[in-house]
Amino acid sequence: MTAETAPAYCDVSLPVPLDRPFTYALPETLRHRVTAGCRLLVPFGSRKLAGVVLRTHSEAPQTPVRDALRLLDGAPALSDEMLALGRWIADYYCAPLGEVLKTMAPLAGGLRRGKTYSLTDKGRDALRQLTLVIDAGPDPQVEIMKALEFRNASAPYLAKKHEQAPRLLAALLKKGFVEVVDVEAERDPFRAPSAKLRVELTPGAAPPEGKLKKAERELLAYLALHPGSHNLKEVEDSVRNAGEAARSLARRGALTLRTELSPVSTAHARPPHVLNFHQQTAFNEIRAAIEQKQFQAFLLHGVTGSGKTEVYLNAIEAALAAGRSALLLVPEIALTPAVAGQFFSRFGDRVAILHSAFGDAERAEQWRRIRSGEAGVVVGTRSGVFAPVANLGLIVVDEEHDQSYKQEETPRYNGRDVAIVRAQKAGACVVLGSATPSMETRYNVERGKYRLLTLPERIEQRPMPAVELIDMRMEFLETRKQATFSRRLLEAIDARLQCGDQTMLLLNRRGFSSFVACRSCGERIECVNCSVTLTYHRRDQRLLCHYCGYAERVPSKCPKCHSEHIYFLGTGSERVEDELHRHFPKARIARMDRDTVTGKRHYETILSGFRNGDFDILVGTQMIAKGHDIPSVTLVGVVSADVGLGMPDFRAAERTFQLLTQVAGRAGRGDRPGQVLVQTINPDHYAIRFSAAQDYALFYEKELNFRRLMRYPPFSSLANVLVRSASQEEAMRLSADLGALLTPPPEQLKILGPAEAPVPRLKNEFRYQVLIKAAGRKALKDALAAIRRFALDRKWPATALVIDVDPLTLL
Numbered sequence: 001m002t003a004e005t006a007p008a009y010c011d012v013s014l015p016v017p018l019d020r021p022f023t024y025a026l027p028e029t030l031r032h033r034v035t036a037g038c039r040l041l042v043p044f045g046s047r048k049l050a051g052v053v054l055r056t057h058s059e060a061p062q063t064p065v066r067d068a069l070r071l072l073d074g075a076p077a078l079s080d081e082m083l084a085l086g087r088w089i090a091d092y093y094c095a096p097l098g099e100v101l102k103t104m105a106p107l108a109g110g111l112r113r114g115k116t117y118s119l120t121d122k123g124r125d126a127l128r129q130l131t132l133v134i135d136a137g138p139d140p141q142v143e144i145m146k147a148l149e150f151r152n153a154s155a156p157y158l159a160k161k162h163e164q165a166p167r168l169l170a171a172l173l174k175k176g177f178v179e180v181v182d183v184e185a186e187r188d189p190f191r192a193p194s195a196k197l198r199v200e201l202t203p204g205a206a207p208p209e210g211k212l213k214k215a216e217r218e219l220l221a222y223l224a225l226h227p228g229s230h231n232l233k234e235v236e237d238s239v240r241n242a243g244e245a246a247r248s249l250a251r252r253g254a255l256t257l258r259t260e261l262s263p264v265s266t267a268h269a270r271p272p273h274v275l276n277f278h279q280q281t282a283f284n285e286i287r288a289a290i291e292q293k294q295f296q297a298f299l300l301h302g303v304t305g306s307g308k309t310e311v312y313l314n315a316i317e318a319a320l321a322a323g324r325s326a327l328l329l330v331p332e333i334a335l336t337p338a339v340a341g342q343f344f345s346r347f348g349d350r351v352a353i354l355h356s357a358f359g360d361a362e363r364a365e366q367w368r369r370i371r372s373g374e375a376g377v378v379v380g381t382r383s384g385v386f387a388p389v390a391n392l393g394l395i396v397v398d399e400e401h402d403q404s405y406k407q408e409e410t411p412r413y414n415g416r417d418v419a420i421v422r423a424q425k426a427g428a429c430v431v432l433g434s435a436t437p438s439m440e441t442r443y444n445v446e447r448g449k450y451r452l453l454t455l456p457e458r459i460e461q462r463p464m465p466a467v468e469l470i471d472m473r474m475e476f477l478e479t480r481k482q483a484t485f486s487r488r489l490l491e492a493i494d495a496r497l498q499c500g501d502q503t504m505l506l507l508n509r510r511g512f513s514s515f516v517a518c519r520s521c522g523e524r525i526e527c528v529n530c531s532v533t534l535t536y537h538r539r540d541q542r543l544l545c546h547y548c549g550y551a552e553r554v555p556s557k558c559p560k561c562h563s564e565h566i567y568f569l570g571t572g573s574e575r576v577e578d579e580l581h582r583h584f585p586k587a588r589i590a591r592m593d594r595d596t597v598t599g600k601r602h603y604e605t606i607l608s609g610f611r612n613g614d615f616d617i618l619v620g621t622q623m624i625a626k627g628h629d630i631p632s633v634t635l636v637g638v639v640s641a642d643v644g645l646g647m648p649d650f651r652a653a654e655r656t657f658q659l660l661t662q663v664a665g666r667a668g669r670g671d672r673p674g675q676v677l678v679q680t681i682n683p684d685h686y687a688i689r690f691s692a693a694q695d696y697a698l699f700y701e702k703e704l705n706f707r708r709l710m711r712y713p714p715f716s717s718l719a720n721v722l723v724r725s726a727s728q729e730e731a732m733r734l735s736a737d738l739g740a741l742l743t744p745p746p747e748q749l750k751i752l753g754p755a756e757a758p759v760p761r762l763k764n765e766f767r768y769q770v771l772i773k774a775a776g777r778k779a780l781k782d783a784l785a786a787i788r789r790f791a792l793d794r795k796w797p798a799t800a801l802v803i804d805v806d807p808l809t810l811l
């Protein structure tokens with residue numbers, strides 16, 4: 001191709017609310033290199049933005065256009081297949097294509113070259129403390145730390161957050177709250193932090209010449225005694241100054257330093273099991289489908305402890321054997337080193353891990369390995385569904401009912417549903433696995449869209465745990481005491497402590513007391529930014545908002561009537577732990593909830609401590625219910641099964657059923673049978689009754705009738721349209737305009753609202769919502785498109801309109 005015939009223009013999709021491509025001229029130097037799917041840096045107003053090229057062409061635009069600046073990738077970041085998937089997501093979820101493509105190819109690429117700042121563990125702790133203490137206005141240092149809480153950021157980025165950023169960063173660096181990470185250097189072993197490095201003796205290398213320092217000698221001796229590769233940070237705990245010594249020895253070739261790709265733990269590695277009859281039957285069907293090279297979706301419905309993972313592992317192996325690659329999605333919190341370890345021990349170097357907590361450099365490295373075909377097995381959380389695997393043969397979605405597959409910001413996609421669409425386009429198989437499938441998924445089986453595979457029994461025919469409901473109203477009548485624990489539950493815990501078995505206790509509500517009220521006037525203390533009550537956290541001696549993080553001191557007097565009769569109501573997990581300590585002073589108790597689990601490794605630390613028997617009792621919120629397999633847990637207690645039932649959400653019953661069934665499933669996974677005690681004041685509620693009976697079929701039938709009657713999904717398509725503004729007047733006006741637009745309702749639609757959202761004020765914004773129930777997808781899409789056009793035409797502020805298609809929560 002000559003310069004004349006190479007396309008001189010390209011259409012670029014940019015992450016801006018305006019939902020259309022923008023045309024740019026391609027300078028000579030770029031013409032031959034830019035193709036669809038490449039990321040390109042372009043000028044946009046006074047900014048520079050990274051966008052994705054949708055196509056190149058030679059159609060000179062009517063009006064002059066600006067030049068593209070720079071190509072960000074050597075090869076297209078998104079294949080044609082992924083671009084098509086992006087278009088589907090934009091269309092289905094009513095999101096701007098540019099935002100979707102940015103989510104799919106999230107690498108910072110050339111944009112954030114050089115230094116970035118990252119929060120240290122110490123900084124994280126401090127941030128928690130500071131956000132609790134500071135109730136007098138915003139603190140600039142805290143703002144910077146907050147900006148770094150979930151991602152690393154560059155100085156220019158931080159400067160946009162706060163004009164004093166350079167000075168503040170210097171102060172934070174000095175305190176050790178923040179550290180500099182060199183993005184480029186992360187791949188240069190000699191400069192990466194020790195925690196990210198693995199060290200081992202270079203096989204066959206002669207001892208280095210010249211005199212060795214003490215630390216160097218000790219390190220060599222240590223590695224000789226402990227063959228294999230070690231995390232450098234861990235070695236530093238045993239050998240003084242090992243970090244420096246390792247780098248120096250590595251330069252001389254005596255040692256090999258590699259960047260730690262992923263949190264690997266092979267401690268739980270084990271040989272493959274021989275599949276039992278049900279596993280084998282399920283696997284045979286999946287294998288046959290993979291070999292057919294056609295799209296096919298399965299629901300693998302297996303009771304807790306039925307060995308679903310082993311079926312996944314075999315299915316993945318079958319995909320690899322057929323020369324194709326495989327993708328496994330797991331819920332956010334479930335991607336622990338232990339889980340990753342299972343896959344490493346089975347597939348070795350062929351596994352790539354994609355975790356949302358990974359930094360850019362680590363993610364880039366994993367992407368490179370996937371794209372080059374080096375890694376044919378990808379294990380990832382929600383966004384892993386966009387992994388650039390070629391020749392996809394299988395996608396497994398574990399715990400498909402899990403809420404973390406839904407992204408709660410634009411684009412609000414559900415990773416499970418995107419997996420189905422991706423597999424359809426690729427002619428691949430999908431396996432959705434769960435012990436408590438979502439109503440939608442199970443109904444798709446009924447409609448013939450998915451094929452059902454079942455694992456009806458636990459491994460080795462272990463019994464399902466016996467579940468017993470404890471009616472707390474009776475307990476109160478009999479004891480005349482409002483107690484957290486029933487006598488029956490206390491006895492059962494005591495029995496476990498006597499014989500050395502372990503107990504898990506669930507209370508799906510964190511904090512100490514769920515609200516604080518005044519006895520004289522009845523006033524409940526609410527957040528200043530949100531219309532929700534504050535939760536008392538005793539360890540921090542603060543009242544905390546669980547929605548926005550606002551904190552204040554516990555008042556000694558009622559802010560309204562000045563009475564001193566303040567009291568605390570409702571029990572949270574912190575209080576459960578506290579009361580347990582009083583009942584069982586000798587018991588070793590760990591607690592796991594969002595207050596105790598801060599870093600990404602923290603969760604695994606508590607869990608492996610419990611698994612190793614360092615604790616007798618693990619107390620926690622829903623975090624403890626997910627997929628753990630801990631054989632010596634023989635008692636699971638649910639402190640209050642009623643917590644989620646009162647939520648103003650049509651999924652309240654489904655969620656309660658899932659949570660209770662999952663947590664009950666943690667008991668009796670070893671040789672000894674398990675017991676489950678569920679305390680409730682609603683023992684007759686079907687979600688509680690059927691979870692106690694662990695009868696999914698009965699629950700499904702009952703719930704499906706309710707959904708059919710009320711025209712809720714799966715019998716309708718739902719979208720939640722939220723209008724928000726810092727000004728109540730504006731929020732009301734916009735939502736009224738929206739209401740007018742939808743009156744009379746378009747055909748096939750039922751419109752609920754506009755009305756105040758269940759949480760009418762959140763993070764200082766007033767919120768109104770319109771719930772749209774549609775008989776068909778097409779009608780829903782048309783209505784949402786009309787709403788978006790309306791907001792654009794009326795020049796609504798960019799953040800005022802939020803459209804959530806297939807919402808999982810209506811709060």
Ligand code: ADP
Nearest residue numbers: 273274275276304305306307308309310459629
């Ligand atoms: P699920 O995810 O269905 O709750 P898991 O996959 O965690 O169940 O399996 C439960 C336990 O059974 C695990 O410890 C696993 O190693 C073991 N297991 C799985 N399949 C077999 C088998 N065929 N024979 C023996 N043990 C098995």
Ligand code: ZN
Nearest residue numbers: 518521558561
């Ligand atoms: Zn009062």
Ligand code: ZN
Nearest residue numbers: 527530545548
């Ligand atoms: Zn708040």
